[in-house]
Amino acid sequence: MKPTHHIDDATLLSYSAGALPAALVVVASAHLERCPECRDRLLDADQIGGALMQQQRVDTPPAEDARAAMLALLDVEPEVEHAALPIEIVEERDPDRLPSALHPWFGKSMRALRWRRVAPGVQRILASGITGGDLMLLRIAPGSKLPLHSHGGNELTMILDGAYDDMLGHFAPGDVADLDSETLHQPVTSPGVPCICVAATDAPLVFSGWLARTLQPLFGF
Known part of the structure; x- marks a missing residue:
């Protein structure tokens, strides 16, 4: 698909x-x-x-x-310069194989990932050693509603497995959400299987609710 x-x-x-x-x-x-x-x-x-x-x-x-x-x-800022990665074209997808761009940070196999719980229904693996923002894998339980939030900068999120819906539509495997500081949304994961995605941000998220803002330092988002 x-x-x-x-x-x-x-x-x-x-x-x-x-x-x-x-x-x-x-x-x-x-x-x-x-x-x-x-x-x-x-x-x-x-x-x-x-x-x-x-x-x-x-x-x-x-x-x-x-x-x-x-x-x-x-109309882009040249403050942080990073060359594009070699692109491996994948026509038939092995559901256990992560995209090759993720291999240096998370390995090749989704099955081999070691998740860390950071919030109810949310697990995360944070890449270490990367510059120019945060890079993480997220595993969110099916049927979960994330807190309403915007972004302090830019966020790029790609769905690897499962799906979610928000004000921008339905996001399924392969889809990418390209978000900026003006986007306010509340993803709700689809029922059935966890939503697994890779996300990159260049600034912390901005939560709307007081409880989410209070707990944000503990969760590291």
Whole structure:
């Protein structure tokens, strides 16, 4: 089944330009492995970036100045630069195999994961050693309603197994939620099986309820 929720155009341009935070690069690369539509759009983003770089060469500025000018035209911040990961195209999915972009951080097998409970119905594995934000796997019990929240920055979440629904629609395996600080949502996981996803953030979540805000330091979100 092909994904129905995709990476935003601005995120793809940042990915192509090497200006996306490292944690978000991992999730974007995982989605690109399984989404031919976004791979085609990435080729377009690469061409746009190349054309903008060619325009900047008219005055032959230093390479770093040309790149900064290109990023300004793309309206992305060049503060954290991370190269895109090699994309392994996966046509037939083994349900136990994690996307190859996740292997350095979580291993290859979903069955071998060692989860840590961080809240009722929520388990997590936090990647260590990554820069440019937080990268984590989440396993959320079926039929769970997460607290209403927004985002202090950007969040990129890809569904690996199970599903959830929120104001943006139904998210199933392969789908990615590309969220910014203006998004307020409350995911509700589907019944039947846990929802397992990989999520990257470049700033803490912002919870609306006082109880969730009080417990946030304990849960580490």
